[in-house]
Amino acid sequence: MSNYVCKGFRAVGKCQGVMFRQTIVRSMSNHGIKGGASNDKNNENLVWITMEGDEDKINEFSKKLMNTKPLNSWGAQLESLSEVPKHEIISLDKHQVTTNNVDSFKWKKNVEFYLK
Numbered sequence: 001m002s003n004y005v006c007k008g009f010r011a012v013g014k015c016q017g018v019m020f021r022q023t024i025v026r027s028m029s030n031h032g033i034k035g036g037a038s039n040d041k042n043n044e045n046l047v048w049i050t051m052e053g054d055e056d057k058i059n060e061f062s063k064k065l066m067n068t069k070p071l072n073s074w075g076a077q078l079e080s081l082s083e084v085p086k087h088e089i090i091s092l093d094k095h096q097v098t099t100n101n102v103d104s105f106k107w108k109k110n111v112e113f114y115l116k
Contacts, residue, residue, distance in 0.1 A: 002054040008089030009049040009062070011037075013078035016044045019111045020076040021097040024049065024065065027115045029099045031061050036095025045079075050090050064115060073112035 014020075021037040028035040033053040040046035051058045062081060070077045092098050097105065 002056070004053065005055045005058065006050065006052045006089060007055075007058055008084040008086075009051070010080075010082050010084055011047045011049055011065070011078055012045055012080045012082075014045070014070075014076055015039075015047045015078065018074040018076040019072055019107065020047060022102060022105070022107050022111070023072045023076055023113050023115055025097050025099055025102045026113065027064075028061065029102070030116070031057055033057055033061060034092065034099050036090070036092045036098035038090060038094075038096040048084075048090050048095075049081075050092055050095060052092065068115045071113075071115045073110075073114070 016039050021039070025035060025037055028051060033051050035049065035051040038048045040048060051061070065071070066078055066081050
């Protein structure tokens with residue numbers, strides 16, 4: 001039986017200006033996870049992530065995020081991924097890029113995704 005959860009994460013690394021949000025949000029969707037990602041306005045090495053879905057899938061996906069280096073052909077990669085307390089989780093409708101709106105952006109076409 002699956003355990004549906006909502007988890008928030010603080011992602012630190014080379015994750016702004018390198019198609020990081022598009023890479024992880026598309027991969028979340030491929031893994032059956034609803035999610036979102038937002039750049040931190042004050043720290044170019046920080047992205048906030050929210051994931052909703054089966055806890056085992058989220059845990060497995062989180063490990064892939066840390067172990068796939070780089071995440072795409074633009075060199076996106078993480079140095080750390082830490083879970084945030086429940087009160088710091090950003091709701092999906094507040095994220096810049098989500099599994100619901102990722103296709104509405106005009107992304108650059110020349111990025112290859114390594115995170116599967």
